[in-house]
Amino acid sequence: MRLQVIDHPLVAHKLTALRRKETPSPVFRQLVEELMTLLAYEATRDIDVEPLEIETPVAKTTGTALSNPLPIVVPILRAGLGMLSGMERIMPTAEVGFLGMKRDEETFEAVTYANRLPDDLSNRQCFVLDPMLATGHTLIASIDYLLERGAKDVTAICLLGAPEGIKALEDHVGDRADVTVVLAAVDERLNEKGYIVPGLGDAGDRLYGVVD
Ligand SMILES: O=P(O)(O)OC[C@H]1O[C@H](OP(=O)(O)OP(=O)(O)O)[C@H](O)[C@@H]1O
Numbered sequence: 574m575r576l577q578v579i580d581h582p583l584v585a586h587k588l589t590a591l592r593r594k595e596t597p598s599p600v601f602r603q604l605v606e607e608l609m610t611l612l613a614y615e616a617t618r619d620i621d622v623e624p625l626e627i628e629t630p631v632a633k634t635t636g637t638a639l640s641n642p643l644p645i646v647v648p649i650l651r652a653g654l655g656m657l658s659g660m661e662r663i664m665p666t667a668e669v670g671f672l673g674m675k676r677d678e679e680t681f682e683a684v685t686y687a688n689r690l691p692d693d694l695s696n697r698q699c700f701v702l703d704p705m706l707a708t709g710h711t712l713i714a715s716i717d718y719l720l721e722r723g724a725k726d727v728t729a730i731c732l733l734g735a736p737e738g739i740k741a742l743e744d745h746v747g748d749r750a751d752v753t754v755v756l757a758a759v760d761e762r763l764n765e766k767g768y769i770v771p772g773l774g775d776a777g778d779r780l781y782g783v784v785d
């Protein structure tokens with residue numbers, strides 16, 4: 574597994590505003606979108622491209638185009654949905670599939686309640702969007718799901734990670750080169766409720782309000 578923590582002053586600045594408990598939902602959503610745009614730029618460095626012959630108004634030349642099949646972006650509902658617009662902004666032609674996953678707050682196991690993805694992901698590069706990597710159960714389940722369906726590689730883009738979750742993911746994935754995790758920051762630890770410390774609270778609730 575490859576791990577990339579984005580060291581950029583704008584990322585750190587926006588993340589600090591995101592963490593503040595007084596930041597209201599509309600601002601929180603805007604910051605998630607902005608952060609996602611910055612992370613997506615780095616996370617798509619190894620995207621597959623191919624040469625494309627084109628004509629400018631002046632001459633013929635060889636340009637570059639995204640390869641087919643196009644990448645597929647997979648936001649993990651709910652909180653990952655807040656990251657989708659930032660990704661679409663820089664890669665508008667990518668396809669989008671959805672996984673709905675809810676963490677059981679007693680056992681911390683990930684429960685899948687929705688799936689709108691192609692069964693066959695052969696040769697597809699997949700980008701999983703989920704702001705929080707806490708115990709890692711959600712990301713492990715979603716990455717396994719995509720690789721089992723033939724994904725060529727999976728890049729998970731997260732805002733915050735806990736060392737415990739990153740280790741769990743590393744232990745699970747091992748030295749396979751087809752899984753990359755891109756993060757804006759690695760925090761201190763998980764608390765007894767499985768929340769990232771200092772973290773930003775429940776990302777889904779802060780984006781969309783509290784539901785039971
Ligand atoms: O690493 P883990 O311990 O699995 O935790 C991370 C997951 O928890 C949160 O989802 P949540 O279950 O709160 O659902 P929500 O997005 O609908 O709020 C978060 O958005 C991740 O998907």
Ligand SMILES: O=c1cc[nH]c(=O)[nH]1
Pocket residue numbers: 652705707767768769770772773774775776777
């Ligand atoms: O801190 C955390 C941990 C899991 N999910 C969240 O939304 N926040």
Ligand SMILES: [Mg+2]
Pocket residue numbers: 652775776777778
């Ligand atoms: Mg939540």
